[in-house]
Amino acid sequence: MKVHEYQAKELFVERGLPVPRGKVATTAEEAEAIAKELGGAVVVKAQVHVGGRGKAGGVKLASGPAEAKEKAAAILGMDIKGLTVEKVLVTEAVDIEEEYYIGLIMDRASKQPMFIVSAAGGVDIEQVAATTPEKILKLGIDPRYGVKPFQLRRLAFSVSQDPAVVKGMSQALSVLYDVFMKSDASLVEINPFVKTKDGKTWSVDAKLNIDDNALFRQPQIAAMRDLAEEDSDEMEAKEAGLSFVKLDGNIGCLVNGAGLAMATMDLVQHFGGMPANFLDIGGSSNPEKVVTAMKIILRDPQVEAILFNIFGGITRCDDVAAGLLKATEQLDVKLPIVARLTGTNEEKAREMLQGSALVPAVTMDEAVQKALELAGGAQ
């Protein structure tokens, strides 16, 4: 789960880390009022869950309240990489002299939190890592012992000899570690972390991603979820115990197991089509789950054929068949459905589906090819 910049900054402020003063606005008038309250120049920043907001025109400097209103009006409602901007953060502008990148990620390979710092701040760190990896210092932290002050100093001294920067950055790194561990983060970063002309340091931006598996014990973070930023179909699927991701093709896929679901999508593409979605109905699939899954898939007007690929191990094919029949009864499905149900209780499933309009298939390859034919051939 992602949280907004202003929400991540709240967690920083709670821990005493200096961030430029600011407030969230949902209207241009509110933005104007906040700018008036802050006084001086402000920055108006789109709050959306995507990177590259600045490049997309979602971050603007304003000299005062009137301009803040104008800029907010332009940014609110803007589309950034498919997401509509519903909120802006209005913060006091700071006079930047130096910019740094500091972040902490969960490193899969070494199975520990890993700090990343760079003097090349304010830009895309992945690009820095790819083109000039020597400008980045990485340091893994053993989670059993936690981060030690000497490690913080080592990281900070690697990018600056300025006592003010070293002190400020050490504090910021320590806060990042605390937020990371206490909020079950998978990533927390400040980009840029800046030194201003008056010698102070500030966390000007903030990004925080949380491990979905840990949300059950993170009520404060879970409450930060912004439903406007989430795909409603994906949310509905999650509620029903399904895992769904919308794609752009015309073959609706309904599969048990994430690996098999991905392999099925890949096979659709292999035979010249495009999958409309990723959908994993999970393990013990009761008929109700299948009905919900069908509802979500049928909502997509691009879908021209539906493909069931079920490998019954724990999942029983007859359960899926029952769900399929229930769904076709309830939902008035006009699209062709190819059903490949193999494994546990497949004979029973076959009997149940006999006489229905469903197109049976034995292998995955056959099922995908049939679905493509019925959808009007390869795209």
Next chain:
Amino acid sequence: MSIFVDNNTKLVVQGITGRDGAFHAASMKDYGTHLVAGVTPGKGGQEAGGVPVFNTVAEAVQETGANTSCIFVPPAFATDAIFEAVDAGIDLVVCITEGVPVNDMMVVFRYVKERGARLIGPNCPGLISPGQAKVGILPGQICREGHVGVVSRSGTLTYEVVDQLTRNGLGQSTCIGIGGDPIIGTNFIDCLEAFEADPATEAVLLIGEIGGDAEEHAAAYIRDQMSIPVVSFIAGRTAPPGKRMGHAGAIVSGGKGTVESKEEAFREAGVAVAVKPSDLVPLLAEKYDPAREALCSA
């Protein structure tokens, strides 16, 4: 022979009185696994699935000599269950539970290593050595005794491939699902190493997916250390970047963890790469002829 589980496996099921635990404990026992005990705190003294239930793993080990554990407890309690099993002296812990917080796994992983135990999973289907033992939720009826090792990050995709092997007369030494989470106890290399050392395993099928770089590391290991043939398939070519595809670990981020990168690593290491699951068995047949292997070893 086989890897990790066999006729000597003595199994305790943690969470045996829960719905999933009870169902799969029965299924493992039916398969012929030596199920010796169950653990559910507060239900010690009862019986479940024909075996005694204990309050703690330590008691179960003491009373029954259990050496392997299979965990079916909810995600909030899973890492504690792993700690408990390892602390009680269990050698092999298989954690089926999905949804375990990753930060907890960072710490438990180190504990398991320090104690010299082995953890498989979490978020995995477990493993099966056909004809000997099954620890986990894989459907036993699709497997058959033989000499192909199967290792995978997936569940049902593994069954799909194992089913094709069996239908083509190719039995398996051990089939193991290592789990779909970002941090797992046993990785591809651990399994490859064990398969290479196992006299009964003559070829390996490796099934990977997007996310992380475990496949890339496995490729280097195969190139440098393995003599038996390995054939691979990687799922997730059509997955959009930045989206988690069901498994917590299946995500392409920052241009890393793509199918292309993994396939390239395998090809460079001389590992055959199947473009679709149904190509795996024909590709394996090119590299490995069971009849010839049988003659050679005779």
